[in-house]
Amino acid sequence: MMDLLAKSPFDLAKEPKVVILADWLPPDFGAVGQYMQMRARALAEQGHDVTLIGLSSTGRETRSETRGKGRLTEQRLMASPVPRTSLLRRLLWTIWTNLRLVAASFRSLRTADAILFTGSPPFLIHVLAPLRFLWRGRLVYRITDFHPECLIAARDRPSWALRLLLSVTNFWRRRIDAFEVLGIDQRRRLRQTGVPEARMTLVRDGSPVVFAGHEQAEPLPQPLAGTVVLLYSGNYGVAHEVETVVEGYERHHRLGSGRVHLWLSATGGGADEVAARLGRRGLPFHRSAPVALERLAGLLLTPDAHLVTLKDAFVGFVMPSKIYACVDSGRPILFVGSADSDVDLIARSGRRDYWHVMCGDVAGFAAALEGIAEAARPRS
Template identity: 50%
Template sequence: MTVLLYIVDWLPPDYGAVGQYALQESRDRAARGDDVVLVGLSSSAGSSDVQDVGRGHLTLIRIRCRPVDKGNLRRRAWWTLKTDLRLVWAARRHLRTAEEVLFTGSPPFLEHLLTPLSLLLGTRLTFRLSDFHPECLMAHLGRIPWWLRLFHALTLRWRRTVTRIEVLGEDQRRLLAAQGVADGRIVLRRSRSPVEVASHTPPLPIPTELAGRAVVLYSGAVTHAHEYETFVEGYRLHHHEGSARAALWLNATGVRADAFERAVREAGLPLHRTSAVPIDQLASLLITPDAHLITLRDAYVGLCVPSKVYGCIESRRDVLYVGSRQSEVHLLCDRHLDPRGYFRVDIGDGRGVARALEAVADRAAAGALAGPRASAARSAPKAASLGRADELLPLRATISSPARRA
């Protein structure tokens, strides 16, 4: 039995992919006999709960916390400092008894507190990278102030000291190696979809304004890492010069979600806008569209891996990815999706997006005309192996996916 202390940001039912994965894994570890303490945030109320799970135990500690204002850098920095200190303080008793401490990049900069503490206590420290910080901020700013360069240098020093760093993809592994992290400290540990898509999973109703069209869904956060301008240009061309058969469902949060919506509406294009759905509806949402949209700016390749890619792959719907072929998104989609239903377009190639939307509409129409059997065949998984490292937390290699809507 291992005594594990796991520290993350938002725990369910609050929205956040990192917390969803953490709770899922904590339950799996406890079921195998480990004693797991999971510490995270709650927007509603603080609590402490001990559960018997399989052969082990799971202690859930939630700290009440207000959401961060991501649009204001100063308030966000102050929130991060206070929240990191509160999380470590809440976990202080367990820091002394844990054999392993596992933390993620959400909230950022916990390594500045946990690394010196682990050296003092002699605890094994695992850093599960989600996004690279402050590198994401540096990519956003472009021009890097001197104080941020110093803070980055200190961050790299702590990063090289951590016992083990788990990365989500090969692009992150390459970046860590370039930063001087020893290869023996880096472990590839891909995530998986936070929900299971089963044969009995029902789709959500199609919004009225999208009825009769091939539905393209963007679901998740829209941040500075996500480039939507190329898609909007291609979407405009599809409606003004093409068949106009595709329509966008924007189920989004984040600092640029409203700007994405405005760009589409100002272009006079069809759109249905919602916020994040409850976790118990996520599987249904994933199988509802004809295609998923994923975007990532080139400057953020390796700095973050859009977590939505795992759910998109599990849904076996078509995927339109606007971004670099050097990213983990392309590697996973290229390996696991039917090549007829995966479309990658470079940033800035609006006409490429328009061509992809025509292909998505063609495939949706063919699936609807041919009936459920053809739709199910389009959803058949592509045989591929992610490699031995992924056995730690694998993507599901085979799923039973429902037919597309007729």
């Protein structure tokens, strides 16, 4: 993680005081919040005075501590879960949450030397950028997921309202001081919006857990005993490929050896859809809730291989951060998605136990499962 932070655009001499805005902070589940908490702690240890403001499902809380050469203050705002059943309710939740985050951090924002915000919650740029004249420090946008591009990519035909929102968003993007991108594919996308390359810095997430060699694998769920286990962990949402996985998995079980069984330790609409479709077809799989961060290393050591997916329409707009921990776990990886995604670049680098399948290649997915089954390590 420190190697990644060394590439960060924050200068301790010029920007000692940093404010970071994020969404759900641990122990609530949220990849962006996990990474921003890690980022805040590491910056504090380097000597920055860091204030991290995020959301919590358990209550409002503010706590401060000395970390290394600096200081970290975490401010949590009580928030209700994101309403995922209605686009209008989700939009209203986002607007209200963004206003609350800015209001709660207003005094800190006014005195900060640098402000780092992310793509979660979405559209925070529409509050921070218009108020740019109030902030004395640089405004740095860490592109996590692109919005509204993700909304557009999820639809067969974008509405005029979304196209208008995209134009307004790009207007404000061109007025942000600096950007952190998670991958080369994101840098390409951002450049297409008119943001100069000189304002972009590549700062990858890295793994949220460290594999030191003494971690114990999580117990294998009993329904998976005696099988070759393919694990999908974390968020399985609208950006992640479903069709190829379901059809290829069925082909493996109907026409192939059927040795590989899917473990969904996942949340999200994609996980719900995969589980429902596999259940209707009578195909074996196991589903459980995502584990807490302190158990993640053990979970990632448990399966025979990891599954990572990304729809073609979301390449460069979404970067599945789980790829870093999957790579560091040392387990084989099966990626369903485009070679234009940085997921393929990261997973392929220096690895032999890697299977890559393009979206729509059902036969290729089934063949990859057979390869994983043949390469599976014997279990004691």
